[in-house]
Amino acid sequence: MxxxxxxxxxxxxxxxxxxxxxxxxxxxxxxxxxxxxxxxxxxxxxxxxxxxxxxxxxxxxxxxxxxxxxxxxxxxxxxxxxxxxxxxxxxxxxxxxxxxxxxxxxxxxxxxxxxxxxxxxxxxxxxxxxxxxxxxxxxxxxxxxxxxxxxxxxxxxxxxxxxxxxxxxxxxxxxxxxxxxxxxxxxxxxxxxxxxxxxxxxxxxxxxxxxxxxxxxxxxxxxxxxxxxxxxxxxxxxxxxxxxxxxxxxxxxxxxxxxxxxxxRRWNRDHSQELQSAWINGVGLMTWEIVFGVWVGWNQRDAATLRRMLPTLRGMSRVLVDGEWMPLAPLASPAHQASVFASRFHTGDATLWTAVNRGTHTYSGPLLCETAAATDAGPALDSATSWADDLWFDLATGAQLDTPSSPVTIPAHSIGGVLRVCRAWEAEARDIMAQVAAVQWTENAEFQHRRALRVASAPEPSGHTPDAIPAHVRVDAGEYTLTVEYRMRETGMYQGAPYVNEWKPLPPRLHDVRTLEREVTVPRPLAVASREVTNAEFLAFLEATGYTPRTEQSFLAHWDKGSTRTPYGQPNAGTEDQPVTCVLLDDAHAYCAWTSGVLPTEDEWQIAGQNARATASDVQNSFQRLTPAVWNLTNSEHSDGRSRFVFLKGGMDYLITDSDWYFDGGVRKPEFSAKYLLPGFGMARSANIGFRCAWPLATNEN
Known part of the structure; x- marks a missing residue:
C-alpha cells in the first residue's frame, strides 16, 4: 500500500x-x-x-x-x-x-x-x-x-x-x-x-x-x-x-x-464481474491473455461463460441495440430472493432477459411469471398472454422452455436468462441456442499457470585454458545468491503476472526499481570476455565463415552498405572498434561458436561484472564497456509458449526520459537486468544491443 x-x-x-x-x-x-x-x-x-x-x-x-x-x-x-x-x-x-x-x-x-x-x-x-x-x-x-x-x-x-x-x-x-x-x-x-x-x-x-x-x-x-x-x-x-x-x-x-x-480488468484471474456487467448491459468484453509478455489467461469457468454469452450477443445484437432496454426488469419472486437480476431488451419479434446470479449457489427456478401478477419487484410480463404462441429458451443451457415461467438454470456468479422469439425467428433462435447448448459448462476457476522455460542453445564447446582465450573475467563454478535489480514494468520478470488481481497499479508501483534474489548454479568455470565483440571482429567472422543470417532484416544495419567486402557491407570508417550491434541471438550464438565460446547467461554476466568490480586493479580481470555503451545479449532466451524474451545486461548510453513507458535506458551496474520481449523477423535487432562472448574453462586448469 x-x-x-x-x-x-x-x-x-x-x-x-x-x-x-x-x-x-x-x-x-x-x-x-x-x-x-x-x-x-x-x-x-x-x-x-x-x-x-x-x-x-x-x-x-x-x-x-x-x-x-x-x-x-x-x-x-x-x-x-x-x-x-x-x-x-x-x-x-x-x-x-x-x-x-x-x-x-x-x-x-x-x-x-x-x-x-x-x-x-x-x-x-x-x-x-x-x-x-x-x-x-x-x-x-x-x-x-x-x-x-x-x-x-x-x-x-x-x-x-x-x-x-x-x-x-x-x-x-x-x-x-x-x-x-x-x-x-x-x-x-x-x-x-x-x-x-x-x-x-x-x-x-x-x-x-x-x-x-x-x-x-x-x-x-x-x-x-x-x-x-x-x-x-x-x-x-x-x-x-x-x-x-x-x-x-x-x-x-x-x-x-x-x-x-x-x-x-487485465490482471484479474476471475472475470465473473466483468462478464456479468457486460451481459446485463448488453455490451462486450476485451480478452487480454498476453499482457505485454505476461500470461494472464482466462480460467476455464470464465471462458465457458464467455462462450455461452457470445452466440446470443451476436445473434441478437439488433435487439440489444434497437430494443427497449429496461434495467432491473421485474422477475419472479424466487429469482429476486436468490439475488438474481436481469435487464430486459424488447422488440416485437424478440425479447431478451439477460440475467446474472449474484448469489453463491446455482439458481434453478422460474425467472419470469407467466401472468402479469404483481411480485416483489412489480409486474412480471407486459401483456404476457399475447406471447402465447411464441418460443421460449433458457439462455444458460439453450433448452426450449414449455412456458415463460418454466425453471431456468443460472450458475452462481454467472449468467443466464430467457429468450422469447416469434415464430418467424424460430430458425435463427434455434441456431443460436444450439451454439449455447454445445458449450460444456465447468465450475473450474483454477488459474492455469505457464512456466517460462529457458530455450536451449547450441552444445557447449570443450573447456579452454586461460592463456588460450582473450582478456576475460573468471567466474568459478559453484552456488551463488544474486541480488538482481530491475524496473517493475508490466512485463514482469521471470515468472507470473506482476500485479495479480490488482485493481490498477499506479506509480510508484508501476515503474519503481525493485530487487529479487536468485539462487543460481554455475556448473563449470567460465571466462567472460572483458569487453563486447567489435565491428572489426564481426567482420572477420563474416569473411572467415561466409555466415548467412536466417533473416537479413536490419542485419548490421549500421554498416556501410556501399562496400562489397561482404554481402552485408563493412563497418563505417572510424567505427571498427565500436561494439557490433544490429544482431539477433542467432547471430551472437554463431559468432561465439566460431570462437569456440558461448554467450554468457545473465547470471554469469552479472557475476563477472561484480568480480571485476571487486578486483579493479587487475588488468586481466577488467570488465570494460566499449563506446558507445550498448546493452549486452545473454544466453537467457525464455518462452512460455506464448511469449519469448531475453535478459539484457549492462545498459546503454541511449536514454529517453520523457515517458516511463519507454524501454530502460542509461548505463547500468552489473546487478541490473532488463527483460526484452523479442519481436519477430529481424526486428529484435537494435543499434543499441550487442554482446560479449564467454569460454568454458577446462576443469583441470590451475
Missing amino acids: HNGFNPLVPRPIDKPTDVPMGADADLSVLDDVKIFVPPADPAQWPAWRAQITRWREEAAQRLDYSPAMYDRAEATWAQSCFTVAQVWLWDELLYDAEAMAFTPEKLLADATERLGGFDGVVLWHAYPVIGIDDRNQWDYYRQVPGLKELVDYFHSRGVRVFVDYNPWDTETRRSGDDVTELAALIKELEADGIFLDTMKEANPQFVAALEEARPGIALEGESKLPLARVTDHSLSWAQWFADSDIPGVLRAHWFERKHMQHHI
Whole structure:
C-alpha cells in the first residue's frame, strides 16, 4: 500500500455512482461517472429508471448530441463487436519464431475453441520494447514484413483489426506529425479501428483527419470516455469499472445504445464481474491473455461463460441495440430472493432477459411469471398472454422452455436468462441456442499457470585454458545468491503476472526499481570476455565463415552498405572498434561458436561484472564497456509458449526520459537486468544491443 492507496480495491473514481432522486435533482453530475448505482429497495427501481432516462434526454439536449456517426453503413460493425482481443503482435500463437512466419489461423482456432472467437483484434506492437533505440511507433508497424497480408487474413475471417496509437511516443525519431502518420498507416493497412492507448479521447480535429483518411474508422478510448466524445468515438474500453452489488448501468452505453464498450480488468484471474456487467448491459468484453509478455489467461469457468454469452450477443445484437432496454426488469419472486437480476431488451419479434446470479449457489427456478401478477419487484410480463404462441429458451443451457415461467438454470456468479422469439425467428433462435447448448459448462476457476522455460542453445564447446582465450573475467563454478535489480514494468520478470488481481497499479508501483534474489548454479568455470565483440571482429567472422543470417532484416544495419567486402557491407570508417550491434541471438550464438565460446547467461554476466568490480586493479580481470555503451545479449532466451524474451545486461548510453513507458535506458551496474520481449523477423535487432562472448574453462586448469 502506497500513501494510503490499496491497489487491491477500486479507487473512488472507479466506483459506481448513486443517482440523485427527485424531480428537482441536478442530473448533470452524472455526465462524468462510469456506472449508475441502483437503489437497494426494488420499489424504487421504476423511479430510478425514470431518473436515468431523464438524465439521458437532458444530456443529449445540453450537448446538442447527434448519433449520425453510428448510422453510417461503414461504421455499424462496431455495434456488434462484442469481443476484442489485445494481441501482442509476436504472440507465439500468432507468430512462429522458428519458421519466422505469421500463423493467424492458430490464434483464431485457439480463440474459437476456448473463448468463442474474436470479433476484433488490437495488434499491440511497440510497447514494451520501444525506446531500445530511436525507432518510433510507426516503424514498429511499417518494418513488419507481411503485416498487410496479416490484416487481410483477419478480414477474410470476419475479424476487425485495430492498430494501437501511443500518444506518449514523443522522443523517438520524428518522421511526421502523429495524425498524419496514423492516417497514412490506417489507410495502408485498411485498419478498421484505432485503440487510443492511455487516451480517453481524441480531439475533434484528430478524429476528422482520421475519418478523411479512412471513412468509418472506429476509435476506442481507454477507460472513461467523456460524454461529449460519444458522438465521434464508437467504442470505449471499460477498464477499471467497479460494479455495485445490485448490477448497475454503464453510463456511456445507456446514453448511446450503439456505443460499444468492452469490459476488462487485465490482471484479474476471475472475470465473473466483468462478464456479468457486460451481459446485463448488453455490451462486450476485451480478452487480454498476453499482457505485454505476461500470461494472464482466462480460467476455464470464465471462458465457458464467455462462450455461452457470445452466440446470443451476436445473434441478437439488433435487439440489444434497437430494443427497449429496461434495467432491473421485474422477475419472479424466487429469482429476486436468490439475488438474481436481469435487464430486459424488447422488440416485437424478440425479447431478451439477460440475467446474472449474484448469489453463491446455482439458481434453478422460474425467472419470469407467466401472468402479469404483481411480485416483489412489480409486474412480471407486459401483456404476457399475447406471447402465447411464441418460443421460449433458457439462455444458460439453450433448452426450449414449455412456458415463460418454466425453471431456468443460472450458475452462481454467472449468467443466464430467457429468450422469447416469434415464430418467424424460430430458425435463427434455434441456431443460436444450439451454439449455447454445445458449450460444456465447468465450475473450474483454477488459474492455469505457464512456466517460462529457458530455450536451449547450441552444445557447449570443450573447456579452454586461460592463456588460450582473450582478456576475460573468471567466474568459478559453484552456488551463488544474486541480488538482481530491475524496473517493475508490466512485463514482469521471470515468472507470473506482476500485479495479480490488482485493481490498477499506479506509480510508484508501476515503474519503481525493485530487487529479487536468485539462487543460481554455475556448473563449470567460465571466462567472460572483458569487453563486447567489435565491428572489426564481426567482420572477420563474416569473411572467415561466409555466415548467412536466417533473416537479413536490419542485419548490421549500421554498416556501410556501399562496400562489397561482404554481402552485408563493412563497418563505417572510424567505427571498427565500436561494439557490433544490429544482431539477433542467432547471430551472437554463431559468432561465439566460431570462437569456440558461448554467450554468457545473465547470471554469469552479472557475476563477472561484480568480480571485476571487486578486483579493479587487475588488468586481466577488467570488465570494460566499449563506446558507445550498448546493452549486452545473454544466453537467457525464455518462452512460455506464448511469449519469448531475453535478459539484457549492462545498459546503454541511449536514454529517453520523457515517458516511463519507454524501454530502460542509461548505463547500468552489473546487478541490473532488463527483460526484452523479442519481436519477430529481424526486428529484435537494435543499434543499441550487442554482446560479449564467454569460454568454458577446462576443469583441470590451475
